[in-house]
Amino acid sequence: MSPILALVLSPLLFGIIAKTKAFFAGRKGQPVLQFYYDLFKLLRKGVVYSTSTTIVIRLSPWIALASAFTALCILPVPGHPGWISFPGDFFVLFALLAVLRYSLVSAALDTGSSFEGMGSSREVFFSFLAEPALLLCFLVLAFGLGGYSLQEILSDPFSIGKGKTVALYFISVSLFIVLLAENSRIPFDDPNTHLELTMIHEVMILDHSGPDLGGILYASALKLWILGSLWVGISIPMRWGNLFLDTVVFLVSMGLLALIIGVMESILARIRLIRVSHALSLATVLAVLAFLWTMG
Amino acid sequence: MGITLLFCSWIVLGTGSLLLVFLRNRNVSHTAGTVIVSVSSILMIAASLWVSIGGGSEEYYQPWNVPFGSFYLRIDPLSALFLLLLGVVGGLSALYSHAYFSEEKTHRSLAGYWFFYFILFGGMSLVFTAYNGVLFLLAWEGMSIASFFLVLHENHREEVRKAGWVYFVATHGGTAFLLVLFGIIGSSLEVWDFNAFQYPAVGGTFLFILACIGFGTKAGFFPLHVWLPEAHPAAPSPVSALMSGVMIKTGIYGIIRVLSWAEGTVSPSWGILCIGLGALTGVLGVLHALGKRDMKEILAYSSIENIGIIGMGLGVGLYGMSRSLGVAALLGFTASLFHVINHGFLKSSLFLGAGTVLHATHTGNIEEMGGLFKKLPKTGALFGLSSFGIAGLPPLNGFVGEFLLFLSVLALCIQGSLFLDIFLALLILLSLGIIGGGSVACFTRLFGVTFLGEPRKDKEIHPIERGTWIFPLYILAGSNLLMGIGSLGLAPLMFGAVVSTLPDISYQTAIDTVRILRQTLLPLGMLGVLFLSVLFLLYRIRNSILKRRSVDYSPTWDCGYILPSPRMQYTGSSFSQPILRLFRGLLQIKEVFHWEGTLFPTSASYASKLYDVAMRTVYEPILRSITKVATRIYGLQEGRNQVYILYIALTLLILMVMFLGGIP
Numbered sequence: 001m002s003p004i005l006a007l008v009l010s011p012l013l014f015g016i017i018a019k020t021k022a023f024f025a026g027r028k029g030q031p032v033l034q035f036y037y038d039l040f041k042l043l044r045k046g047v048v049y050s051t052s053t054t055i056v057i058r059l060s061p062w063i064a065l066a067s068a069f070t071a072l073c074i075l076p077v078p079g080h081p082g083w084i085s086f087p088g089d090f091f092v093l094f095a096l097l098a099v100l101r102y103s104l105v106s107a108a109l110d111t112g113s114s115f116e117g118m119g120s121s122r123e124v125f126f127s128f129l130a131e132p133a134l135l136l137c138f139l140v141l142a143f144g145l146g147g148y149s150l151q152e153i154l155s156d157p158f159s160i161g162k163g164k165t166v167a168l169y170f171i172s173v174s175l176f177i178v179l180l181a182e183n184s185r186i187p188f189d190d191p192n193t194h195l196e197l198t199m200i201h202e203v204m205i206l207d208h209s210g211p212d213l214g215g216i217l218y219a220s221a222l223k224l225w226i227l228g229s230l231w232v233g234i235s236i237p238m239r240w241g242n243l244f245l246d247t248v249v250f251l252v253s254m255g256l257l258a259l260i261i262g263v264m265e266s267i268l269a270r271i272r273l274i275r276v277s278h279a280l281s282l283a284t285v286l287a288v289l290a291f292l293w294t295m296g
Numbered sequence: 297m298g299i300t301l302l303f304c305s306w307i308v309l310g311t312g313s314l315l316l317v318f319l320r321n322r323n324v325s326h327t328a329g330t331v332i333v334s335v336s337s338i339l340m341i342a343a344s345l346w347v348s349i350g351g352g353s354e355e356y357y358q359p360w361n362v363p364f365g366s367f368y369l370r371i372d373p374l375s376a377l378f379l380l381l382l383g384v385v386g387g388l389s390a391l392y393s394h395a396y397f398s399e400e401k402t403h404r405s406l407a408g409y410w411f412f413y414f415i416l417f418g419g420m421s422l423v424f425t426a427y428n429g430v431l432f433l434l435a436w437e438g439m440s441i442a443s444f445f446l447v448l449h450e451n452h453r454e455e456v457r458k459a460g461w462v463y464f465v466a467t468h469g470g471t472a473f474l475l476v477l478f479g480i481i482g483s484s485l486e487v488w489d490f491n492a493f494q495y496p497a498v499g500g501t502f503l504f505i506l507a508c509i510g511f512g513t514k515a516g517f518f519p520l521h522v523w524l525p526e527a528h529p530a531a532p533s534p535v536s537a538l539m540s541g542v543m544i545k546t547g548i549y550g551i552i553r554v555l556s557w558a559e560g561t562v563s564p565s566w567g568i569l570c571i572g573l574g575a576l577t578g579v580l581g582v583l584h585a586l587g588k589r590d591m592k593e594i595l596a597y598s599s600i601e602n603i604g605i606i607g608m609g610l611g612v613g614l615y616g617m618s619r620s621l622g623v624a625a626l627l628g629f630t631a632s633l634f635h636v637i638n639h640g641f642l643k644s645s646l647f648l649g650a651g652t653v654l655h656a657t658h659t660g661n662i663e664e665m666g667g668l669f670k671k672l673p674k675t676g677a678l679f680g681l682s683s684f685g686i687a688g689l690p691p692l693n694g695f696v697g698e699f700l701l702f703l704s705v706l707a708l709c710i711q712g713s714l715f716l717d718i719f720l721a722l723l724i725l726l727s728l729g730i731i732g733g734g735s736v737a738c739f740t741r742l743f744g745v746t747f748l749g750e751p752r753k754d755k756e757i758h759p760i761e762r763g764t765w766i767f768p769l770y771i772l773a774g775s776n777l778l779m780g781i782g783s784l785g786l787a788p789l790m791f792g793a794v795v796s797t798l799p800d801i802s803y804q805t806a807i808d809t810v811r812i813l814r815q816t817l818l819p820l821g822m823l824g825v826l827f828l829s830v831l832f833l834l835y836r837i838r839n840s841i842l843k844r845r846s847v848d849y850s851p852t853w854d855c856g857y858i859l860p861s862p863r864m865q866y867t868g869s870s871f872s873q874p875i876l877r878l879f880r881g882l883l884q885i886k887e888v889f890h891w892e893g894t895l896f897p898t899s900a901s902y903a904s905k906l907y908d909v910a911m912r913t914v915y916e917p918i919l920r921s922i923t924k925v926a927t928r929i930y931g932l933q934e935g936r937n938q939v940y941i942l943y944i945a946l947t948l949l950i951l952m953v954m955f956l957g958g959i960p
Contacts (some may be wrong), residue, residue: 050853052750053806054669056680058384059831061839070823086819087812091702092690097829098736099689105736109744109866111852112666117866120744124737125874132729139725143709143718180374195443206853215834276855277878295718 002080002229003072009251010225011035011218013258020262035221042214050207052112060107061208061215067099068222076151077229078239079246087148090138093226094131098181100223101127104216108204119203122273126188126200129280131176132293136287137171137178141234144294156231160294165230170290177283179227183220186265188276228257298354298371302379302425305339308332309414316407323398329410330394330764333417335388341419344379348789353796355427355683358864364488365430367446374793377633378542378549381640384775385541388768389534392648395764396534399655401721409449409532415442416538423546429478429488431739435952436474439546440467440514443539447531466523470513474550477506478676481557493557500561507554508569515547517607518577521600525588529660533651536592540599541644545636548606552629552797555614559751559799564716567615574611575727578604580909582734583879586741586872587906591650592661595643598686601731602639605701606632608724612704615720617798621711622805623812626794627704630813631791634668635697638779642686642694645772649679650736652766653746656759662745662753662868670748671759676747678769683739686777688732691824693779696817698728703816734875741871750862782825869904876906884912 015032022029031037049057074089076082082089105123108116141153144160144167157168181188184201191202205216232253240246271279312332319325347354353372360367371379373615390413395815397406419439426432444467448460480503481495482488495503513520524544528536541709555562581601588594610634616625650660652675669676685692701724709721751757779786854864876885884907891900934940 007797043841044845046848047842048848048850051849052852053668054748056669056748058838059835062831062834065834066827069830070827073823075825083822084819086816088699088703088706088816089819090825091699092820095688095690095695095699095732098687098732102684102687102689102736102740105740106744106748110748112749112862112865113852113854114864114866115855117749117871120740121866121871121874124733124740124871125878128730128733128875129878131733135725135729135732136722138704139721141707142706143721146710148706150711160614178847207834210845211838215838217736284726291718291722295638295715 002075002077003069003083005077005080005247005251006072006075006222006225006229007069009254010040010221013224013254013272014221016255016258017262017265020259021266024263024266031112037105039214039218042217043211045210047210047212050111050113053110053207054159057107057110057207058212060110061212061219064100064219065215065222065277067096067103068226071096071226072222074150075226075229076154076233078154078233078236078250079243080157081151085149087153088149090142090153091135093135093137093150096097096130096216097226099147100219104201105210111207113207115203119200122200123204126181126280130181130283131278133174133280133283133287134178134182136284136291137175140167140171140287140290140294143291150230155282156232156239157234158237164294167290167293168234170286170293172231174283174290175227175231175234177279177286179224179231180261181280181283182227185225185261187268187271187279190270203278204256225254228254232257298343298350298376299356299369301339301343301346301414302369302371302421304343305336305421306418307342308336308339309418312336313414313946314412315379316410319407320405322403325410326394326397326406329406329413330390331429332410333390333413334387335389336382336417340379341383341387341745343371344376344383347376348373348380348505348792351792360428360431362430363488364428364482364946366428366487366489367431368427368489369425369431370427370490371425372796373789373791374549374552374797375424377573377637377789377793378545379421380789381418381545382420382424382542384771385640385644386420387642388771389538389541389648390417391764392537392651393532393534395760396532396651396655399760402533409446412442412445413535416446416543417478420546421543424549427490429482429490429493432490433471433474433478436471436546439543440471443467443535443543446535447527447539449532449535450530452528456861459526462529463523466513467485468519470510473506473510473513473803476511476844477503480506487797490553490557495558495561495851497561500558501563501565504554504558505569507551508573511547511550511554513547514550514574515607516577516600517547517573518580518600518602518604519914521581521603522908522911522915524600525584525593525596525796525908528599528647529590529592532724533592533647533654536595537644537651539648540596540647541640544599545640546601547612548603549609550631556797559716562618562800564615564618566616567611567613568716568720570614571608571724572611574604574607574609575605575723576604577601579727579734580604580882582731582738583876583883584906584908585738586734587883587885589663589868591653591742592647592660594662594738595646595650598637598646598735598738599643601735602635602643602686604727605698605731606639608632608727609635609697609701609704612701612708612720612724613794614800615717616704616708617800619712619714619717621708622802622807624704624707624711626791626801626805626809627700627707627812629706629794629798630787630809631700631794632789633695634700634783634787635784636695637790638697639686641772641776641779642692643681645682645769645776646686648769648772649675651681651769652761653679656757658758662742664753666749666752666862667747668751668757668759671757672747672761674761674766675769678766678773679747680743682776683743685780685952687735687739689736690820691777691780691827693776693783696780696820697805698732699820700815702728702814707812714936737872737875741868744870745871747868748867752862752865752867758783767830781821781828784814784821787813787817790868873904880908884909897918
């Protein structure tokens with residue numbers, strides 16, 4: 001059930017973010033469903049391929065989408081267990097996100113454009129910094145809760161025990177930083193600019209068009225959904241044991257997450273590239289602190 | 297039967313080397329060499345499969361009048377696993393050699409190449425099966441010397457001779473430690489048979505350190521790795537594939553074999569040592585791989601990185617054994633053996649692909665390449681697939697090794713109670729995170745800069761990819777994918793090798809571990825199949841959509857700039873610069889920046905180079921001080937006989953005074 005929720009609802013997150021930002025800017029803003037319209041529009045368009053490119057750029061959107069879909073299959077959300085659950089599955093989830101990134105970076109390099117090269121260089125750099133933090137967050141949860149799989153960890157993280165809940169707050173913040181960086185949101189990347197020196201994700205897909213672009217945009221919406229529901233699973237302590245209630249709470253929390261991202265994007269500026277490594281090290285440090293806390 | 301097959305394989309090699317003496321014609325001897333190794337490798341694979349499927353082990357014993365020696369061979373599941381790797385990689389590299397050298401425009405005989413190839417191939421199989429210390433060391437030396445001559449194959453190039461020298465010194469330094477190790481363990485024995493070897497109750501740690509240095513030099517543990525990035529670019533590509541795919545793994549084999557004598561004496565410090573070494577090796581390996589520009593040098597550093605992963609697996613195994621955390625230990629050992637096989641297959645396919653690139657472009661510098669995918673579509677696709685695998689991404693096999701290591705860390709974390717357990721888990725996980733991110737960066741860079749984009753230099757390309765140029769790559773890449781999806785079918789080989797070799801494993805632990813393996817590897821394979829089928833489906837849908845849409849072609853969008861040139865592409869160095877800049881305190885990066893600094897633009901230049909940190913900070917200072925001392929003493933060496941006679945007389949005089957003076 002949960003993958004279907006993601007497939008249907010993930011583009012809505014972008015709509016909520018955009019609407020929030022429009023509200024802060026005093027604009028009316030685009031419709032909440034704009035992202036769906038964009039996807040359908042792109043599916044109906046033709047494509048333009050660069051003469052420099054090879055099969056790599058043609059395959060990449062679909063590799064990205066396939067890996068996002070596979071990740072959805074092991075992702076449990078409150079109230080809905082994942083389709084497949086096994087010990088250590090969070091490492092697989094983590095690796096599938098790397099597959100997604102690998103395909104986008106290769107496609108960017110395929111065009112031979114210096115802008116896209118720059119974007120992909122920054123993409124691998126940021127994820128290089130974000131990966132240890134993400135892995136550590138999972139390890140803390142596994143260690144604290146004595147669980148081997150995502151299912152065991154996310155079913156009720158707040159059973160971690162008295163005095164250890166502080167660790168959960170640390171992880172929650174750390175995971176939120178990783179989420180912003182991995183999804184190329186402000187303050188790490190500005191999804192709205194079309195100026196090459198500030199953007200990362202947007203610059204890597206400059207040469208994608210038509211259904212290919214649609215595939216990539218959809219994959220990035222799914223990626224936001226995946227990391228977002230992990231964050232929600234850890235940060236929102238409410239579990240009712242009732243399918244309907246749990247689903248409603250989960251969806252409301254996802255909307256809340258989009259709202260928070262929208263607010264942050266409205267009130268924060270993008271940080272300087274040099275500072276990005278500091279912000280991401282903060283995520284790792286927080287995870288290490290959480291780790292020490294769970295041990296104590 | 298397994299032993300008989302192995303003997304047959306050696307007989308083919310032996311008669312083949314005699315045959316080579318009589319074959320004068322370059323082409324005939326070349327083909328003969330290829331055929332001989334192929335036949336021999338098929339026999340070896342058969343021997344290995346016979347033993348592994350049978351599940352037991354086979355022995356052959358013959359007394360030998362060499363001191364401490366006996367002709368004692370034994371194929372147990374551990375040997376069989378390594379023989380399988382050797383058979384596959386050795387045979388395919390031989391096939392590739394056939395293509396690689398037939399294009400050479402010389403009349404130089406290849407008999408020497410094949411002779412040493414036979415010795416290397418046979419020597420490694422003897423290393424994996426010898427069950428006597430003397431026999432093992434002989435095989436070890438034969439393997440080392442043969443590979444030295446193979447590295448020197450293109451000895452008309454100066455850098456090749458230098459690399460050969462570094463390799464020669466390193467490998468013999470390592471062997472010296474092994475000699476001491478065997479000497480100490482076997483000091484009370486008449487014959488150095490492995491089944492009689494036993495660790496002493498005290499001093500075991502010292503012996504283990506000796507083993508780590510001796511075998512670690514071959515494997516490439518930091519800081520003993522310095523020969524790898526020298527020897528691999530110098531050697532012909534099929535030799536690099538064989539050395540990196542199999543030969544460095546003899547070090548891992550050696551360490552595991554040595555551990556089988558350590559019943560009950562394993563101390564936690566061994567595991568900590570291995571984990572520390574592995575983490576250091578892995579992280580520094582991947583960082584150096586990011587900073588290098590020579591294709592094969594990058595691959596060599598990536599081998600070092602993977603040896604680090606294997607080392608961490610061994611470390612978890614040892615640490616778990618000493619702390620009686622059985623499941624973590626078994627998972628750790630299984631992970632490291634799994635990764636041995638993975639890396640062997642992946643890296644040999646990458647080195648063979650690099651050989652085709654080298655042949656096409658006549659350069660190893662990735663900054664002069666680009667756009668090779670269009671010239672070499674098959675090689676490009678297979679190289680890309682293997683890069684994907686070695687970056688540790690599912691559904692290929694590289695991921696399975698890292699996944700098992702991760703599982704063992706998880707088990708260590710959850711079963712363990714001490715602060716140290718958790719600290720080690722944290723250390724491994726942090727290094728795995730850095731290695732994971734780093735290897736994605738490294739291999740997108742390597743594949744992207746060489747095969748994708750536009751050619752960075754205007755020069756002639758000689759693309760060949762037919763017959764034996766490409767056939768070995770197909771086999772290797774195909775098996776990588778199969779191993780990734782069918783890991784459950786493969787894991788019993790590694791698991792069996794661990795259980796049959798190492799002492800102190802209880803039945804219950806083994807059962808528990810098997811259960812975890814089945815619980816994880818089966819869904820992992822299913823996810824792999826799911827991923828591939830979703831990908832296939834999506835791509836089919838895309839194709840059918842695009843049939844009804846317009847598909848146009850135009851130059852890459854460069855933000856309105858009308859004259860984009862290939863020189864404007866992002867280079868490999870700039871791609872990895874941010875990560876290297878972050879670690880500049882740890883690495884030896886030399887940057888030279890020239891700029892006049894006026895108000896108006898003038899010419900400026902920038903150059904950077906990454907030096908090996910161990911070479912720069914450990915070996916070069918030591919060698920410099922040795923040379924300094926040596927040059928001081930050098931004055932004594934006068935060259936005149938009269939002076940030397942004076943030295944002798946002086947020595948005698950001093951001795952006489954000492955003797956008469958009663959100084960003992």
